[in-house]
Amino acid sequence: MFGRILFAAVLAGLLAGLAMSVVQIGRTSALILEAEAYEVAESGPTGVAPAAETGPRPFSPAPGFERNALTVLANMLLGAGIALTLAGVSTLANMPVNTGNGLVWGLFGFIAITLAPAFGLPPELPGKIAAELGSRQTWWWSTVLVTATAFLAVARFRTPIVLVIAAAVVLAPHLIGAPAAPVVVNGPAGPPAGLTADFVVATLLQMLVLWLVIGFGYGWLLDRFAKKATPA
Amino acid sequence: MNTTIxxxxxxxxxxxLVAGTLALMLGLALIVGVGFSSDMAVHNGAHDARHAAGLPCH
Incomplete structure (x- = not known):
């Protein structure tokens, strides 16, 4: 029984990561490469330079196939991670995911875990000037946690008072505000706005694909396994 | 015995409790490992996936 939950989640997550990679390799990664070209032009070598450059250089994938293959692998592992988390939450909350409600789970997962933090911290191209990493990660995790909890509470209890509290909780991180990027007067300008806009749309689209495949795939697989285990 | 879908x-x-906690821990470990690990080799390998997922990366 445990096995079914874990297996369905991992399978749905890996497949979702693969599906999302179609958008990534076809579109998003090309925009990242384009942004890196600006980054190199502005500030020398690509990526973040580690503070101490004395030790051996850390692994970095070769451009082209190796880099894309690792991106697909990372997407699949991230998909499995998100699907397992969703499975864990749904199991603990005793709110089963199935074929009928899987897409709804996926959609609200997308809103809570992707869209809500993106409202304050839009997906960033390499080279984008942003606030200190730790503060952004703290805001990201807090926003994800409170938004997802609020959604679950509404789905579970469906009372006006819970709805009002949930709405306040969902708004709170945005009223407090995400860590703001420092104003750069005389430094690198970062990637052009048009490129950033294209990138944000591409990432949101690919994350929507990921979430919908996870939600529907996990629910459908659970139903299928249940049917096999107890033939009517 | 159950008739609901x-x-x-x-x-x-x-x-x-056990299955849910196990799934949750495994899932979060994967997300943190792929998306938030500060190890430079992991960072470089998962770089494009992190940016695409909108995770605060660097």
Whole structure:
């Protein structure tokens, strides 16, 4: 029984990561490469330079196939991670995911875990000037946690008072505000706005694909396994 | 015995607790490992996936 939950989640997550990679390799990664070209032009070598450059250089994938293959692998592992988390939450909350409600789970997962933090911290191209990493990660995790909890509470209890509290909780991180990027007067300008806009749309689209495949795939697989285990 | 479509998992409370916690821990470990690890080799390998997922990366 445990096995079914874990297996369905991992399978749905890996497949979702693969599906999302179609958008990534076809579109998003090309925009990242384009942004890196600006980054190199502005500030020398690509990526973040580690503070101490004395030790051996850390692994970095070769451009082209190796880099894309690792991106697909990372997407699949991230998909499995998100699907397992969703499975864990749904199991603990005793709110089963199935074929009928899987897409709804996926959609609200997308809103809570992707869209809500993106409202304050839009997906960033390499080279984008942003606030200190730790503060952004703290805001990201807090926003994800409170938004997802609020959604679950509404789905579970469906009372006006819970709805009002949930709405306040969902708004709170945005009223407090995400860590703001420092104003750069005389430094690198970062990637052009048009490129950033294209990138944000591409990432949101690919994350929507990921979430919908996870939600529907996990629910459908659970139903299928249940049917096999107890033939009517 | 169950006729509702929502009953694709019928576990006792303690079974749900164990299975749910296990799935949650595994899932979060994967997300943190792929998306937030500060190890430079992991960072470089998962770089494009992190940016695409909108995770605060660097």
């Amino acid at each position: 929502a009953s694709n998992i019928s576990l006792s409370f303690s079974q749900r």
